[in-house]
Every structure is written in C-alpha cells, then in structure tokens.
Amino acid sequence: MADYRDRIKVSDTAATKYNSRKPGKHLAEIRLVERALRDLDGISTVLDAPCGTGRFSILMAQEGYVTTGVDLGDAALAQAENNCKSAGVTDVTLEKGDLEQLPYAVSSFDMVFCFRMFHHFPDAVVRERVVGELCRVARKYVLISYFDPRAITSIKRRLQRRFFGKKSKQNATSLQEVEGYFRKHDFELTGNLARVPILHTIRLATFECAEQIG
Numbered sequence: 726m727a728d729y730r731d732r733i734k735v736s737d738t739a740a741t742k743y744n745s746r747k748p749g750k751h752l753a754e755i756r757l758v759e760r761a762l763r764d765l766d767g768i769s770t771v772l773d774a775p776c777g778t779g780r781f782s783i784l785m786a787q788e789g790y791v792t793t794g795v796d797l798g799d800a801a802l803a804q805a806e807n808n809c810k811s812a813g814v815t816d817v818t819l820e821k822g823d824l825e826q827l828p829y830a831v832s833s834f835d836m837v838f839c840f841r842m843f844h845h846f847p848d849a850v851v852r853e854r855v856v857g858e859l860c861r862v863a864r865k866y867v868l869i870s871y872f873d874p875r876a877i878t879s880i881k882r883r884l885q886r887r888f889f890g891k892k893s894k895q896n897a898t899s900l901q902e903v904e905g906y907f908r909k910h911d912f913e914l915t916g917n918l919a920r921v922p923i924l925h926t927i928r929l930a931t932f933e934c935a936e937q938i939g
Contacts, residue, residue, distance in 0.1 A: 754927070755784060757920050758840070761868055761929050762788060764916055765836065767937075772834040772862060774824055775842055779805030779817070785838065786814045793834070795822040824855045832864040840929070843903075844872040844895045852898070853906050860910035860934075867912060867932045872897040873919070876926040895926075903930060911935040 758781060769791055773782045776794025778801055785792040786809075794817055796802050802819050809817050822828045824842070837859045846852045859867045874897035904914050915938070916931035 751780070753920055754840075755780075757918060757927075757929055758784065758838075758868075760918055761916060761931055764931065765866055767865060768835040770834045770836070772827075772829070772837045774822075774827065774837060774839055774859065775801075776805055776819065777801050777841075779808045779819070781838060781840055782817045782819070783809055783812045783814050786817050787812075790836075791816070793818045793820065795820050795824075795827065797821060797823055824858060825851070827858045827862050829862045831861055833862045835864050836866040836868065837863040839867070839869045841870055841927070843869055844897065844926075847896060849902075852902075853909070856906040857910060860907065860912050860932075863912075863934065865934055865937045867907070868929060869903070869932070870927055870929050871900075871903050872926040873928050874899055876924065878924075878926045897926065900928075900930065907932045913938060 771785045771790040773794040775796040776782045782794035912932040915933045918929045
C-alpha cells in the first residue's frame with residue numbers, strides 16, 4: 726500500500742484538523758480555482774477527487790455544476806456532508822472511492838478536479854496510475870494541482886532534507902513530468918496558474934482532452 730494513504734482523513738480528529746485551515750490561505754486557493762474555471766466552457770458535470778471535507782465540492786455546486794465528491798476517508802465524507810448542509814448546498818453527491826480505481830465509467834464527468842493531492846504521491850507509478858484514472862472518467866477537462874520544484878518553499882524543503890535530514894511527505898514535480906503523464910492519455914496542457922509565482926509552491930494546471938480541442 727502506497728504511503729500517501731496515511732494522509733486520508735479516516736478519523737474525526739484528522740478531518741476536523743484539515744477542515745480548520747487558515748482563512749487567508751483558503752481564500753487564496755478558492756480564488757486560484759475560480760481563475761481556472763473562468764477559462765473553461767462546456768461543463769455541466771464535475772467530479773471533485775478527492776473531495777476531502779468538501780470545500781471545492783461546495784464551490785463547484787455554487788458555480789452551477791452538477792457535482793460529485795469522492796474520497797476514501799469516511800470522516801472526511803461525513804465532514805463534507807456537514808459542510809454542504811451549513812453552506813446551504815443540498816445537491817452534491819458524496820461517495821466513497823479510491824483515486825487509483827475510480828468507481829465510474831469512461832467519460833462520466835465533463836471535468837475532473839484534483840486539488841492538493843498529487844504532491845502526496847510518492848513515486849511515478851502511483852502518479853501515472855491516478856492520472857490515468859482521472860483522464861479515463863473525464864470527458865473534457867482535468868484540473869490538477871501540483872507543487873512546483875522551482876518555488877522557494879520547494880527549494881527550502883530540499884535544503885532541509887539535504888543538510889538536516891528533515892523528511893517531507895510533500896513531493897514537488899516539474900510541469901514537464903506532469904505533462905508526460907497526461908500526454909499518454911491524449912490530454913494536452915491548456916492552462917497553468919500559480920497562486921503567487923516562485924513564492925508559493927502550489928500550481929493549478931488545466932488539461933483538455935485532445936479530441937475536444939477544436
């Protein structure tokens with residue numbers, strides 16, 4: 726079993742801690758996603774994978790998309806359900822499922838959204854397997870976040886690992902590497918946004934099915 730799975734929110738404590746993020750950071754990431762969504766068209770159905778405690782499932786539903794959230798963490802799904810109710814969002818479908826073997830048919834969703842998960846994958850085998858699943862169930866778009874190895878925080882983590890032996894479960898991957906996984910499934914890069922270039926590690930890339938690009 727890949728070691729990234731210890732990040733799954735299976736306990737109430739873990740789900741509650743994850744749900745209590747810094748307001749400024751949360752708002753900045755919401756705005757990042759909203760920027761990416763403005764460049765897309767032809768979307769009706771969305772899969773939020775993994776949905777965690779539901780913050781982006783709520784956003785997608787509020788944007789008018791028919792939204793499904795999937796996660797392996799029972800506690801996360803329970804918290805997501807509570808958050809949806811608190812936000813007045815009643816039409817999000819929440820289901821348990823594994824990103825390495827999603828329980829959906831080919832092209833089930835116009836867009837698949839994967840945020841703050843890819844950097845937890847420890848090796849190329851897992852990354853390629855998950856990207857394959859995201860592309861399989863996506864009809865048109867996959868939006869995926871990744872950590873930029875050129876960012877200041879990524880450089881700091883590498884230096885801490887090299888000189889102080891400090892380990893990190895967060896893995897930065899180059900855009901070229903990420904593109905390679907998607908290219909195998911005929912998805913092309915059409916957007917790549919940063920929260921703050923160089924300063925922050927997180928980036929949000931948009932990949933579009935080559936057959937849909939006209």
